[in-house]
Amino acid sequence: MLLVALAATSLYSYLLFHTIAELVAVGIAIAVFTVVWNARTMRENSYLLVTGTGLLFVAGIGLLHTLAYKGMGIFVGYDANLPTQLWIASRYLLAGTLLAAPLLFRSDLDRRWVFAGFAGVTGPLLLSIFVFPVFPDCYVEGVGLTPFKVWSEYLISALLALGAVAFYRLRDAFSPRVAGHLIAAILVLIASELAFTLYVSVYGIANQVGHLLMVLSFGLIYIAFVETGIRQPYAVLFTGLVASEERLRREKDRLRQYLDIAGALFVVLDADGRVSLINRRTSEVLGYPADVVVGEPWIERFTPPGRAGTSPDALLQADAWGY
Numbered sequence: 001m002l003l004v005a006l007a008a009t010s011l012y013s014y015l016l017f018h019t020i021a022e023l024v025a026v027g028i029a030i031a032v033f034t035v036v037w038n039a040r041t042m043r044e045n046s047y048l049l050v051t052g053t054g055l056l057f058v059a060g061i062g063l064l065h066t067l068a069y070k071g072m073g074i075f076v077g078y079d080a081n082l083p084t085q086l087w088i089a090s091r092y093l094l095a096g097t098l099l100a101a102p103l104l105f106r107s108d109l110d111r112r113w114v115f116a117g118f119a120g121v122t123g124p125l126l127l128s129i130f131v132f133p134v135f136p137d138c139y140v141e142g143v144g145l146t147p148f149k150v151w152s153e154y155l156i157s158a159l160l161a162l163g164a165v166a167f168y169r170l171r172d173a174f175s176p177r178v179a180g181h182l183i184a185a186i187l188v189l190i191a192s193e194l195a196f197t198l199y200v201s202v203y204g205i206a207n208q209v210g211h212l213l214m215v216l217s218f219g220l221i222y223i224a225f226v227e228t229g230i231r232q233p234y235a236v237l238f239t240g241l242v243a244s245e246e247r248l249r250r251e252k253d254r255l256r257q258y259l260d261i262a263g264a265l266f267v268v269l270d271a272d273g274r275v276s277l278i279n280r281r282t283s284e285v286l287g288y289p290a291d292v293v294v295g296e297p298w299i300e301r302f303t304p305p306g307r308a309g310t311s312p313d314a315l316l317q318a319d320a321w322g323y
Contacts (some may be wrong), residue, residue: 003212014072015205021211025218032225037111045103046109047170052225053114054097055167057122061090062090064126070202080202082129084138084145088152089125091193095159096121098186102166108232134307144200157190164190178224185220189211194248 006024010017036052065086066076075082097118128135138149164186171179192213199206265285268277275293283290286302296302 003216007208008213009213010208015069016261018069019066019072019210020176021215022062024215026059026062026066028202028218028222028230029055029062032221033059033227044109047105048225049109049111049114050104051097053118054101055221056095057118058090058097059091061086061122061125065090071094072162079139079141081137081139081141084202085195086133088138088156089129089135091156092152092159093118093121094123094189095156095163097160099166102163102170105170110155139202144198147314150197153193158199160186160190177309179222181220185217185224186222188217192217229262258285267298273298275302283294 006017006020009020033052033056065083067071068083068085068086070079070080084273112229125135136148137146140150164183167179167186170185171183173317174182192210195210195213197205199210201207264279265282266277266279267275267282270276274297276295278286278290278293280290283293286293293302
């Protein structure tokens with residue numbers, strides 16, 4: 001319903017439609033950054049940190065694109081080429097962010113260096129457009145899109161697709177809700193970029209469809225990061241739980257290795273007197289595999305007659321057992 005209402009504003013003024021659409025995306029990007037940057041546990045997550053910080057700089061270029069759009073009259077002396085250049089710059093940055101985030105998932109990143117890295121990329125991009133005019137033309141009045149702009153959209157779509165594949169491989173590290181919305185957002189972004197290869201006029205129907213798809217994709221990003229991050233922060237931070245479980249599993253495996261190579265006999269009982277862990281040497285003495293022994297009541301199952309009150313250590317070392 002919101003997308004239909006947004007599309008209806010173009011009947012009154014396409015410039016109004018474009019401004020609202022871009023500001024919605026800018027607002028959501030800033031909201032994601034705000035949530036990630038201010039939640040300590042979120043900013044310690046490399047994927048969330050990279051994505052949130054990157055979206056802030058995408059929002060900055062997107063705001064300039066909105067103000068420079070044909071008809072706004074803010075940047076005097078420029079034509080429709082300027083906002084199109086800014087658009088392509090922001091899309092390259094967005095695609096790079098969504099591809100780099102899953103690749104840096106397991107990295108321990110300092111948020112100040114992440115911020116500085118994005119600033120170091122965004123600064124030269126803006127300089128190449130406003131100060132040193134070396135950024136290729138993207139739109140020519142009376143002609144339409146340049147080959148550079150069209151092929152850039154295809155390349156950006158390919159980068160987004162790679163980002164989706166990279167994130168899909170990490171989907172188990174996130175809650176199904178978050179993973180599903182993020183993958184859907186990237187796929188809609190790809191459709192949006194492809195729509196932007198078709199228009200001739202910056203006020204054309206293909207341009208409008210591209211912006212509607214862009215708003216939809218950022219809406220999905222909003223649900224994944226902002227809404228879920230506020231209402232169910234554990235869902236967004238599921239990666240932290242997974243990492244903790246992985247560390248616990250590694251420590252448990254390491255302990256089991258130490259016990260297995262030890263010559264001593266080890267038996268761990270739970271509060272109910274059932275076996276929860278034995279080492280390899282104990283398994284050999286009992287004559288049963290470890291998976292058969294674990295979970296069995298120690299006293300009833302493995303205590304020799306007349307030894308019910310004896311400790312496990314004493315039992316395992318008793319002469320009656322042959323040791």
